[in-house]
Amino acid sequence: MDAAAPKPKENMGEPLPRIDGRLKVTGQAHYPADLPTANIAYGALATSSIAKGKVTKLRLDDARAVPGLLDIVTYGDMDKLEKPKFGNSGATSIGPLHDRRIFHDGQIVALAVAETFEAAEEAAQLIRAEYEEEKPTATFDSPGTATIPAAGRSPLFKEDVKAGDFDAAYAAAAVKIDQRYSTPTQHHNPIELFSTTAYWQGEQLVVHEPSQNVTGWKVELARQLKIDPAKVRIVSPFIGGAFGSKGPMTPRTAIVAIAAKRLGRPVRCVTSRMQAFGTQTYRAETRHRIRIGAGKDGRITAFAHEGWEVTSRPDPYVVGGTSATGRMYDYGSVLTHVSLVQADRNTPGYMRSPPETPYVYALENAMDEMAVALGMDPIEFRRINEPKTEPIGKKPFSSRSLIQCYDQAAAAFGWAKRDPEVGAMRDGDWLVGMGCATAIYPTAVAPCAARVRLTVDGDVRLQCGSHEIGTGVRTVAGQMASERLGVSIDRISVEMGDSSLPPAPVSGGSISTASVCSAVLKACDAIRTKLYAAATAEGGPLAGSRNAEFELVDGKIMAKSGASAKVEDVLKAMQVGAIEEYAEFAPKGATPEALKKLYAGKPEFHGGDQDEDSVKYAFGAEFVEVHINRYTREIRVPRIVGAFAAGRIMNTRTARSQLMGGMIWGIGQALHEATEIDRRYARYVNRDLQDYLVPVNADIKDLQVILVPEVDHAVNPAGVKGLGELGNVGTAAAVASAVYHATGKRIRDLPIRIEQLLV
Amino acid sequence: MRPFVYEQPADVSTAVAIASRFTTNDDQPTRANAQFIAGGTNLADYMKLGVADPNRLLDLNKLKEQELRHIHVTNEGGIRFGALARMGEAADHAEVKRRYPVIADSLRLAASGQIRNMASLAGNVLQRTRCEYFRETSWACNKRVPGSGCAAMEGFNRQHAILGASDACIATYHGDFAQALIALDAVVHAEGSRGARKIVFAKLHRQPGDTPHIETDLAADEIITAIEVPAIPWARRSLYLKIRDRESYAFALASAAVALDLDGETVREARIALGGVATVPWRAGAAEQSLQGKKLDEASAEATAEAAFAQAQPRRHNAFKMELGKRTLVRALLETRDMKV
Structure with missing residues (x-):
């Protein structure tokens, strides 16, 4: 045990090293753009240099003259397909090649495809757009913004939470503050660049792309391409940093898929670091006004949190952190309101702790100011306002x-x-x-499916379409199987990051460990039940210890009575080589549609x-x-x-x-x-x-x-x-x-x- | 990125001859068809971004003259740096650290360990600005495309220069090593088709004026072969202070290279150069003068800093560099005074 591997305390698992750690540090982990693909062609994006207007002409001659150029996908080439949709599986509703209008800086205007990466890059740089330019609106305080209420614009942000009579309580408060805070635009900048590799095997489309949501992407990409989702497979075995940026699919994926179809060969497009700023999502800049009123004893009686957030013109992305800030302390009364400010920007999106990072920053900075105003130690101030129930719904x-x-x-x-x-x-x-x-x-937690197989040789194969975005979910899922099946971790293989595996929810909202482990637990327990039933059946090695408690340890079923049986022998007695269980976990409170929605890439969140x-x-x-x-x-x-x-x-x-x-x-x-x-x-x-x-x-x-x-x-x-x-x-x-x-x-x-x- | 011819000349005269064949007397080194490359930490980056566009690269790393790679103390007691010596080697060199702490500091605080192991010393002093509007080819930039305008002037210019700027360009010279060299009166040795010559370091870089695309005094076929720092025994009392947004691997918001010749607390001679605030390596001559013969304390240091920034022209986002630059210099002067040498 050392600082990196803390000794487990109560209700904590062992600090096992990552089961894929060795692959990662020795360069053997294949990230999506590394996956070996034969006869590949390379794509490079050309993007707009204005934020608002219309592309009147695209000069392609110089690009076409680049030796090795194979194709240019641009306006007109996507017309028969569906436009992207904004939501959990889609970053934006802007279909850049469906529409000559420019909605934001760095919008895709074409994809150049060539025999080499260098030729594709050169051709993309030579694509010249002519514009009918309009004066764009950048952000807060820029001329031309439109401000709209956020509540109800997103399924994740239904209402502005409130409780009690804030105005009266604030007016009556002995000590109060009224302050404004702001947070800037931020981009995720994962070290692994954004990439799409697409190829067709007849009617079947395979896409290698770093993704936090392979099931959702499969369904959304099939919708855009107007094909059966069963004909689409998204492969993303390792992800080199995501932080939300690889949650929703961007329009690039369909464009690369179409390029691959036109050429009849695989196409890989790795977006440059610069281009990622305009073609991927980002954390919206936010502004906040916070008012806190308290008695001289430090008890808060009134709390108001107003937020303003920049979004794109077409898509109402909501940050909306007032649900958490409004429930943080024992406020007495709560008033919140969130507004969206539309500007000529690409659509923002989820970025690590999307609502909480900016909103709790504002709240906690205000709490510190309030402690100063009260002349109180900031920890003591929080202790005084520790709630027994949350203030909104009690x-x-x-x-x-x-x-x-x-x-x-x-x-x-x-x-x-x-x-x-x-x-x-x-x-x-x-x-x-x-x-x-x-x-x-x-x-939160969401429905999740998993398949677990225990073989007569004592090996375990665990499959789940979740995503190893660097969190260690592969390791902890394996650990859960190890604990429940009594198999050491080195006998367990864990497969993730493929839409052909049992579906898992998007790896966002910090739900993966809870959701995946709950499904793995269920599959393992089904295997345990079968094993135990066979072991205790008449003539079985543990006949007679029916209904007794038991454990699986080191390949053995250990009954509480002290009797034990080797799992290998039980499987032989069952005349099977393996037990495999497919489990679907649905959280408490799940609707009857919950599992269907999981398979459709639209998982319900609970909690x-x-x-x-x-x-x-x-x-x-x-x-x-x-x-x-x-x-x-x-x-x-x-x-x-x-x-x-x-x-x-x-x-x-x-x-x-x-x-x-x-x-x-x-x-x-x-x-x-x-x-x-x-x-x-x-x-x-x-x-x-x-x-x-x-x-x-x-x-x-x-x-x-x-x-x-x-x-x-x-x-x-x-x-x-x-x-x-x-x-x-x-x-x-x-x-x-x-x-x-x-x-x-x-x-x-x-x-x-x-x-x-x-x- | 476009195809280009890559050559590895065997010696300096061959390199000059090839460069001479593919360039003219009027070509700027940064815009010529044939360009030299050593560590590649700046040029390769700009070629990928489409900012630099040579169609012939002459890689100097195979030049056979071994003195290009050496760092040694001269007979006069100065130090001669071979042009191909790497930043990391110079930063770790015992005599450099002993005789000119300001040089060792300026190198140690620059870039990252990996880059310092790649980048050559001559390439380092010739590094080009990192102005965001220069780096990205869709912006107007007089330095990249003469006459196209300057998007930085009224744009986001927090990194930009407040000294030595013109109406055509406010791009900062971001290097650190050059500040130490200009403060110490270094001399650059160069060889070109018109022979070998010495260039006083202070004359190597050119302020932007109306021609920001002309960055140095070098011809397109000239190669820096060495950088020589004269003997300055009192330069053991010298340091480089670099203020930046994070603790490593960031360009200076403001920096100061300071060397002091003290008689007790009185300044016999001061050398002052300023980084992060000017369009070229910046010697603060008037500030040096104002300190001469004075007792160095917080008040005289502040007066010196005022003199150093008297001509500064702040813009919207970089106005703080006036105050930061002054405080950086004050702190650097006092810390240099207090050095145990």
């Missing part, structure tokens, strides 16, 4: 270990040594600040704020120390501590890794990350990793993750709360709090940069 929390998280993180961090006076702590020429904030993420009996969330507390130079004001983060409780932890190593990655990203959100837009042209400016900054190793010093034991049987059969999106919620507010403590400057607009601290 439902209990299925479990809530926030205060335990604060206590453990505060102790590890040494919060008691903090001098609460602003600017009082120094380390030579460096101002020292300490701050903290709450992390929250809804615990979070959706259930009748309780609300389900995972919580954490993060503590940050910043050092700020007294002359030059650069901000460094020498220490960060996070404590998190998330029900059953399947694997302490992969859990810590997820939370650590989230916290590091949170530091990036606080200090580094922003996509800059040239407001004159509504075009992104810093479209590469040179100028789009994320933390590097030197920025991360002492980082500690504490896993707080928690048991929650209500969330799902596996008892698991997703934690993949918990670690980066609240971090930026903790940094802002620490910056305030060091300098007395309250920075409300992210990222916090040197220039904000110089004035």
Whole structure:
């Protein structure tokens, strides 16, 4: 055991190394664009250099003259197909080649296909578009935006939550704040670039593309191409970073599929880093107004959270984090409202902890301001407002270990040594600040199918169409089978990332571990039932121990009586070589249509704020120390501590890794990350990793993750709360709090940069 | 990316001869048909992006002259850097660290370990701007396409220069090593079809003026063979301070190369260069003068910083560089004063 492999505490699984770790670090893991494909042709995108207008003419002659050019797919070539749809499986409703109108910067205008990657790139660069240009609207405050209410525009954001009489309570409050906060556009920038490789085997289309949603894509791509979904297969065995960017399919996939059909040979298109900024989704920029009223005793009586979010003209993507912020504390009264601000931009989308990251940032920064206004320790302020039931529907929390998280993180961090006076702590020429904030993420779960086979040789084959996006889901699914079937992990093979496998929901919303493990659990238990029935049948090796409790350990059925039988012998007695079970898991509260919808790529989500009996969330507390130079004001983060409780932890190593990655990203959100837009042209400016900054190793010093034991049987059969999106919620507010403590400057607009601290 | 011819000349004279054959006297090195490549950390990137477009690359890595790869102390007590020596080698060189901490710092704080192991010293000083509008070919850029305009001027210009800019170009020179070299009065040795010559480092780069596409004093067939830093015994009291958005692998928002000759607390001579704020490597001569003969304390350091930025022209997003640049210089001066040498 070491820092990377924490010793399991109560209700935590072993820190097994990733079962595919060796493949990844030795280069043997084949990511979709690496999968060997014969006779391949290469595609490169040509994209628009304006954000609004119409393509009047496309000059293709120079491109066609490039040696090795095979084809150009452009306007007219997609007319007989269906346009993309916006939703969980589709990033945007804009069909770039269905329509000569330009809706955003970097919109696809053509795909050049050539014998080599270099020739395709050259041809794409030589495609010249002529435009009828219109003045575009970039973002908030730009002329030409349209503001509409968000509620009801998305199935995931039905209403603006509220409770009690906010206006009266706020008016009467003894202490109050009214502040505005903002977060910038951000792009996921996974290190694995976006790519599509497509080929046809007769009527059958195979697509290799990094995807968080192979089943949803299969159905959506078939719809666009007007073919039977059974004729489409999406293959995505490894994904090199996704963070939501590979959740919804983009229009490129169908374009590459059509190119492959026209040529009658495989076509691979790897999008450049720059082009990804315009052809993929991103985190919408948001603005917030928060009002909090409290008594002098620190009890909150009124909370209002208004949000504004930029989206594209055609698609109402909603961030909408008020459901979580409105339920965070014991507020008394709650008022929320979310608005969409339409501009000439590509459609935003899910990005790690989509609603919570920006909304909880605003809430927690405001909570820190309120604690200052009250002259109260920020942890104490949260403790006073810890709710027994959530304030909106007055439902209990299925479990809530926030205060335990604060206590453990505060102790590890040494919060008691903090001098609460602003600017009082120094380390030579460096101002020292300490701050903290709450992390929250809804615990959801969705229907999922899995197939598990146990052979007479003691090998297990587990199949599930989920996605290894780096979280370790392959490992924890294998671990679940290992535990239930008494087979060591090295005898278990796990297949994922293929739409021909039993369907799993989109790997988003931190549902994968809960959903996949619940399905695996069900399949394994069906195998156990069969084994046990055979073993205890008349003449079986355990005849007579019927109905007794038993365990599967090391290839043996161990009855409580002490009798045991080898699984191998039971299978031989059954005269079978293997037992295979196909299980479909549907969460509590699932509709009768739930499984049908899973196969149709439209899985129902349950849990979070959706259930009748309780609300389900995972919580954490993060503590940050910043050092700020007294002359030059650069901000460094020498220490960060996070404590998190998330029900059953399947694997302490992969859990810590997820939370650590989230916290590091949170530091990036606080200090580094922003996509800059040239407001004159509504075009992104810093479209590469040179100028789009994320933390590097030197920025991360002492980082500690504490896993707080928690048991929650209500969330799902596996008892698991997703934690993949918990670690980066609240971090930026903790940094802002620490910056305030060091300098007395309250920075409300992210990222916090040197220039904000110089004035 | 277009096809190009790739050659590996065997020696400097062959490289010059080939370059001379495929270029004319009027060609700018960055726009010529034939261009030299060493580490490739800048040119290869720009070729992929369509910003640079040579149809012939002359790879200098096989040149047989071994002195191109050496770093050694000269008879006079200075240091001569072979042009093909890598950034990483120079940063780790014991004599460089001992005699000119400012040089070692400037290299150590630049790029990443991997890039420092690839990039040559001559290539480093000739690196081109990273202006976002220069890097992406769909924007107007006078440096990339003369006369096309400058999208950065009224655009997002947080990274851009406040010193040495013109109405045609505000792109920053992002290098670090060059700030140390200009402060130390380095000399560049070059060989071309018209023979060998020495160029004072301060004359190597050209301010944009009306011709931002003309970036250096070099001819298209000229190769830098060495960079020589004169003996300055007191340069042991020198450092490079780089302020940036993250702790590594980022360009300077503001930086300062400082060397001080002190008599007690009084400044006999100061050398000051500023990075991240100017269109070219920037020697702050007036600031140096203002400090001469003065006691170095926070007040005189601040006065020096005022002098250094007296001519600065801020724009919308880079206005903070005035204040940041001054504070960076103040801090660098005081930290240099306090060095234990």
